[in-house]
Amino acid sequence: MNHPSYGKPKNRWPYFLLTYPAIMILLLFFVPLCIMFALSFFKRIQSAFFEPAFVFENYVRAFSTFFLQRIGVSLWVAAVAAFICLLIAFPFTFFLSRLRRSRQVPYLVLLISILSLSEVIIAFSWSLLLSKTSGISNLLVALKLLDAPVSWAPGFVAMLSALVYISLPLAIIVLYPSLSRLDVSLTEAATTLGASPIVSFFNVVLPNVRQALLTTFILVFIFVLGSYLIPQVLGRPEHWTLPVHITDQALLKSNMPLAAALAMLLLIASAGLSLLTLRLGRSQL
């Protein structure tokens, strides 16, 4: 901490200051997670939402072949999307961070604008982009590369394209600090020692940002794991991710306890991965 007189408080005032944030954060974020944890052991009843109990049947169902397969698909989709995303984001962010500061700003604005754009809007625009009536296949027809316009959605590739699209700005923004803090003179030193740009990229830049790459991969992985609308709009039911099933159970099938159990599994997986990134971040220092 860089506050000059950082230290233990001398009176109650700081605790008073903390009361309101404490109430809000505990009530609105922490308590709900606890309730959800409790819920995952409750019993489902037809007439109302649920009934207090202590049973493991929700977890038993969550570990059934059906949901295990769904979890497997979710993890696979997230891994593939995160990998492709990183493959694009890494060199792109590197080039971006090498531009003059003032030149970077418009790209950064574009990136955070896309990042903040609703998943609904991105799903919708990609469904247009890949559709028969307004998609890029029309462009290919005009360029005589294709005979007639075709529809490319829904499908695995369509879903993957949109998932990479939505997570690309995140990956870039997470990679951006470590790449722009990477001392430019390191690559310049490599150049004066005879390394071509490609060589210095691989043996100077890459080894120095390996941790950041791993962190970004994990964050993007979690981000895609949480995608909800894109798989529904652009994928087929067999590609649906866990959040789709959780919402489905909670709202349409009125099975809150099962939804809670599935959410707990997702929580453990992502919290574990997040803590891992924290660990990595710390060991990097």
Place this chain on the structure above:
Amino acid sequence: MMILKRFFFSLVVLYLVAPLVIITGVSLNAQKRLFFPPQGLSLRWYFEFFSQAEWYLPALRSLSIAGLAALIAMSIALPLAYTVWRYDIKLARMLYFLGLAPFALPPVITALGALALWIVLQSFGKPYTVVLSHAAFLVTLPLATISLGLQSMNAESIEAATTLGADNSTVFRTIVFPYIRPYMMAGFVFAFVLSLNEYIIAFMVAGFTVETLPIKIFNSLRYGYTPVMASVSVIFFLLATLLFGLIGKFGDLPKLLGADSSSD
């Protein structure tokens, strides 16, 4: 090499803007069809958005939810970020960690938790539940930007103020607050824009009673496409670009996003 670099860079930028171009084109169709390139140019779908209650009401709803949620998120983040920075208090650090946590988890978890909470409190479906749950979810953003601002403050300027006779609260009022104000603005804007675009939490806690704009768009996506959806999307994108563009123009966006302040 230079050419290859430019080519790759442009290709990625093209990938990023392609859906935006298509959606803009579609929003300009003269007929109620989703063609690209548009057939006939007109702004009628923009007028439709502003004139039809089924569109502008969700928009107004979303704007008020986003404004309130961002304000509440800020009100939670400011005292917390300040105490964590100023005092060595374990509770503060724990709360800080919890405040950052929602962004490290898939939002469906926060959404389901929120749903469970409001069911238990028997407020399921009430409009204010969306505001509060959004605020708790988005608190991460002002918390992060304000902390960044505090971290980057020069410790000596506070010491200088102290030697000139300012007490804690005067230091906060006259030195700290003016310094972190742009960071607060940035945090507010981030939270506001994200709330405006948030789908799953809003849908879970009050999807059937409070139709926000993203929910409205998704419903139209399911039950009949209309170019209004495209015009709304364009407006949303432009709004985000405008707000972030202002931050970029008047603030130091690269620094805000974590680039080193020392380089040019």
Place this chain on the structure above:
Amino acid sequence: MPNLIIQAISKRFGQTVALEDVSLTLPEAKLICFLGPSGCGKTTLLRLIAGLEQASSGKIFLGETELSAIAAHKRNIGMVFQSFALFPHLNVANNIAYGLKIRGVDKLTRLKRAEELLELVQLSGLGKRHISQLSGGQRQRIAMARALALEPDLFLLDEPLSALDAKLREAMQVELKLLQQRLGITTIVVTHDQQEAMTMADVIVVMGENRVQQIGAPLEIYHKPKNRFVADFIGSNNFIPALVKDTQSVSALGSIFEIALPKSLKVGAQVALSIRPEKLQLYSSEPPKSSKLAGTIKFIRDLGSTVETFVEVAGHELSVKGIQHLATGDKVWLSFDPADAVILEV
């Protein structure tokens, strides 16, 4: 090793002009200092020679070869960066051997060469160390060793000693000079510290306001500054406004001084006499000299080894060096040997 020729180089960054029409011929096998205040374009010129920047116009030659037409990584130039730019993911030996590795030299030869260079910079046995385990002075030597590993045609150093503390810096100045003499590589050192330049350089290039102001041997630059900028930047100097009376004399602060004037000066022209503080003589009683200045002591700065006295003469403040036992307010006289004064056109 041939001369380094810089031909009409200009460099702009958008609106900012970093270098304006710089032409230089730098001798081979010498230690050359680029000396000038911060922001005058020293780093830019060095980076242009290394190929890390592209000139807006002009060319650079090394003998017959046009250096500016060769890609930076093919120039065979050793460079030491201001931040040293050591690769944090490699140990000391691998840092030094990096250039050899790129050229496909086998591991055994590489390690042998790294050890030779460590010896050269007097850090034998540190090859296995991690970069973070080195002190500032050690990093500086490793950066030099790395740049020298390929036996470069040119050895460039950008303010190499500025990160070191004063004592170490002085020792390194001598060491760097001796190293250069031993290796005989044309070496360019950028610095803003005139003392450093005077200590090390065979040739000093004084830069200012994005141009080359003067090039010459250290003492030549010190004693015969070409213009006011150089006279002002190198050491301290008194500037006395003067008026050309005839071809042999000027009048200044109410006295006439006999002095050899360049022919180009017209009678009645405004000039400045530039004279070093140590070249002024101070008298407590009126000396029997025809040309002298009378004044009052304003302030005395006693540094122990020397005393600097500030004398006001006809509303003008002049600084004098030398041991004297006088007090503020005393009436004094000043004189100087006309051969020690440099005439500068205003």
